[in-house]
Amino acid sequence: MATSSVRVDLDGNPIKPLTICMIGAGGFIGSHLCEKLMAETQHTVLAVDVYNDKIKHLLEPDSLPWANRIQFHRLNIKNDSRLEGLIKCSDLTVNLAAICTPADYNTRPLDTIYSNFIDALPVVKYCSENNKRLIHFSTCEVYGKTIGSFLPQDSPLRQDPAYYILKEDTSPCIFGSIEKQRWSYACAKQLIERLIYAEGAENGLEFTIVRPFNWIGPRMDFIPGIDGPSEGVPRVLACFSNNLLRREPLKLVDGGKSQRTFVYIKDAIEAVHLMIENPARANGHIFNVGNPNNEVTVRQLAEMMTKVYANVSGEDSIETPTIDVSSKEFYGEGYDDSDKRIPDMTIINKQLGWDPKTSLWDLLESTLTYQHRTYAEAVRQSIAKPVAT
Numbered sequence: 001m002a003t004s005s006v007r008v009d010l011d012g013n014p015i016k017p018l019t020i021c022m023i024g025a026g027g028f029i030g031s032h033l034c035e036k037l038m039a040e041t042q043h044t045v046l047a048v049d050v051y052n053d054k055i056k057h058l059l060e061p062d063s064l065p066w067a068n069r070i071q072f073h074r075l076n077i078k079n080d081s082r083l084e085g086l087i088k089c090s091d092l093t094v095n096l097a098a099i100c101t102p103a104d105y106n107t108r109p110l111d112t113i114y115s116n117f118i119d120a121l122p123v124v125k126y127c128s129e130n131n132k133r134l135i136h137f138s139t140c141e142v143y144g145k146t147i148g149s150f151l152p153q154d155s156p157l158r159q160d161p162a163y164y165i166l167k168e169d170t171s172p173c174i175f176g177s178i179e180k181q182r183w184s185y186a187c188a189k190q191l192i193e194r195l196i197y198a199e200g201a202e203n204g205l206e207f208t209i210v211r212p213f214n215w216i217g218p219r220m221d222f223i224p225g226i227d228g229p230s231e232g233v234p235r236v237l238a239c240f241s242n243n244l245l246r247r248e249p250l251k252l253v254d255g256g257k258s259q260r261t262f263v264y265i266k267d268a269i270e271a272v273h274l275m276i277e278n279p280a281r282a283n284g285h286i287f288n289v290g291n292p293n294n295e296v297t298v299r300q301l302a303e304m305m306t307k308v309y310a311n312v313s314g315e316d317s318i319e320t321p322t323i324d325v326s327s328k329e330f331y332g333e334g335y336d337d338s339d340k341r342i343p344d345m346t347i348i349n350k351q352l353g354w355d356p357k358t359s360l361w362d363l364l365e366s367t368l369t370y371q372h373r374t375y376a377e378a379v380r381q382s383i384a385k386p387v388a389t
């Protein structure tokens, strides 16, 4: 519900309506951020993307209460001179645009590097030259592997948080060799972080860098063959959802032993909302945004999703719910993996008072309810269709 009373920031100051240039607004995170800003604030969004399917419900019909506060601009930031004008007439730019699916990092490394570094350069430049604030989306992948992963398997130091907790201001960034092209994404994101940081230090750019740790929820990526390419490989939530919808075993890459912490998109969007409305507390900072309490191995995630999906769909799970596949078979040559990702939450907690709330079970329940409601019938029809010979 839009509020009419004056809203205040964390320091009690009234929040002025902002114009926000949101690049990549049509993606997973962008769609949730637009929803939040339309429903709960008076800010205006200039939504920039090449697609708008995930925000169509916010753009039409014209009678929506926020219709005059959101405009969609279909443009590719690689080659469109309108970008600078949009940044100039905004108070703040939020840059979400990126190639960010691991299946692309080793198979399309050039596109990955261009998207995450080269294409972001003009955005940083226009913000810096025009004295505009920038919130840039980086990734937890900039941490790479943990220090602990290089210790012997039986080393007691592996249990010491100093060897695996990821801290914005002290943890190193540890990537594999150049042949392991998986790291093309993390490396490009790291370099754009360094550039933004340097623009802040040398030219006074007001910036905030966000490092998301596996944000998941409705509208993440696509279901292959339904609203994305049949041969496409999305991120793990959509891969496993696709397997569950099709009653196929979930594929565990290299045994599913890697660990991740998952945070509910709606919790994470609260953190971004706080950054937008509290510039004095957010500028100049890099923030981990994740849920350290929701750690699982990928195998445990598969088991939990199988149970939750059986509950929400009312269908028993299949006899062999998971199978092992090698990373070479699944992702191709040059894949590598982050072993473990637990965010340190000290900085975001101190600056913005933010803490995630939703447990992994609860977030999977609401997300898989959405997946079932949105896709089950379409998948059933696609399976029933006779295959052309």
Ligand SMILES: NC(=O)c1ccc[n+]([C@@H]2O[C@H](COP(=O)([O-])OP(=O)(O)OC[C@H]3O[C@@H](n4cnc5c(N)ncnc54)[C@H](O)[C@@H]3O)[C@@H](O)[C@H]2O)c1
Pocket: 023, 024, 025, 026, 027, 028, 029, 030, 048, 049, 050, 051, 075, 076, 077, 078, 095, 096, 097, 098, 099, 100, 115, 119, 137, 138, 139, 140, 211, 212, 213, 214, 215, 216, 221
């Ligand atoms: N979802 C996560 O958990 C997560 C984790 C770490 C980092 N991130 C980062 O957050 C950002 C958003 O992620 P997401 O999950 O919403 O991804 P997404 O792929 O759903 O959204 C990215 C959007 O950017 C758009 N885009 C890409 N290139 C563009 C271009 N040249 N011009 C215009 N639009 C372009 C895409 O069309 C897409 O709609 C990315 O920078 C990603 O690296 C996300």
Ligand SMILES: O=C(O)[C@H]1O[C@H](OP(=O)(O)OP(=O)(O)OC[C@H]2O[C@@H](n3ccc(=O)[nH]c3=O)[C@H](O)[C@@H]2O)[C@H](O)[C@@H](O)[C@@H]1O
Pocket: 100, 101, 102, 138, 139, 140, 141, 185, 212, 213, 214, 215, 234, 235, 236, 237, 239, 240, 251, 252, 253, 254, 256, 258, 260, 298, 337, 338
């Ligand atoms: O979300 C994040 O915070 C960041 O991490 C992701 O990287 P990753 O977590 O490795 O990507 P997922 O596709 O979500 O895979 C998670 C794990 O599941 C495994 N996996 C994936 C898919 C599958 O079908 N089976 C499977 O075992 C992968 O090998 C990996 O170990 C992506 O790089 C980005 O979206 C983002 O920057």
